[in-house]
Amino acid sequence: ETGVTQSPTHLIKTRGQQVTLRCSSQSGHNTVSWYQQALGQGPQFIFQYYREEENGRGNFPPRFSGLQFPNYSSELNVNALELDDSALYLCASSFATGSFEISPLHFGNGTRLTVT
Amino acid sequence: AQSVTQPDIHITVSEGASLELRCNYSYGATPYLFWYVQSPGQGLQLLLKYFSGDTLVQGIKGFEAEFKRSQSSFNLRKPSVHWSDAAEYFCAVAVSGSNSGYALNFGKGTSLLVTP
Numbered sequence: 001e002t003g004v005t006q007s008p009t010h011l012i013k014t015r016g017q018q019v020t021l022r023c024s025s026q027s028g029h030n031t032v033s034w035y036q037q038a039l040g041q042g043p044q045f046i047f048q049y050y051r052e053e054e055n056g057r058g059n060f061p062p063r064f065s066g067l068q069f070p071n072y073s074s075e076l077n078v079n080a081l082e083l084d085d086s087a088l089y090l091c092a093s094s095f096a097t098g099s100f101e102i103s104p105l106h107f108g109n110g111t112r113l114t115v116t
Numbered sequence: 117a118q119s120v121t122q123p124d125i126h127i128t129v130s131e132g133a134s135l136e137l138r139c140n141y142s143y144g145a146t147p148y149l150f151w152y153v154q155s156p157g158q159g160l161q162l163l164l165k166y167f168s169g170d171t172l173v174q175g176i177k178g179f180e181a182e183f184k185r186s187q188s189s190f191n192l193r194k195p196s197v198h199w200s201d202a203a204e205y206f207c208a209v210a211v212s213g214s215n216s217g218y219a220l221n222f223g224k225g226t227s228l229l230v231t232p
Contacts, residue, residue: 004159031217042206042222043160050217058219090159096217102148102167102210105220107159 004108006091012114013081021076021111023091032074035090086115118143120207122223129197130231137192137226139207148210149190155203202230
């Protein structure tokens, strides 16, 4: 089975610019989540998508937005980039059955974003 | 809110020695707990998880963890460490669970160094 893949692997942007990060979910997974991992910190939950709708959001401003496509791939968009947005952005996918069930999250290797 | 604390930022052990990484959780009911490992430049790999039942859970790569409600702990152990175990280890608790998924609150991580 194909794992979670993210692109690009590295990206350098200037403060104020906009960025789009992409994620392909693991085959058979229908839920995708995004996490931000600052240097030396644990990952922080940004938001989750299920059936193309946002299904939960962490403590991130609206300039962080996302999309999930019918094939369950996903994008993370960040507008008006700030220096503190420099981080590793991780995508994770899982399969939700529609009944409460904890299925493990499968993470990609991340996109390293540097804002200068 | 549910959270986890990893008291040790760095731990150094000799190859072949035993290992214990500490994790304390804050949650009133029975939490859903996870341990993930992250090698440099990589995403997160699930080592093991605890949902309910037997309080000693076995994971991959020879790791195990024990859930202790009385101590609000979920410590990770390995009887004999290999040089390839050097990595960052994260404890996490599931939050915001629903029929369509959940988010993870991660600790800040423990960096493991293995010496010859």
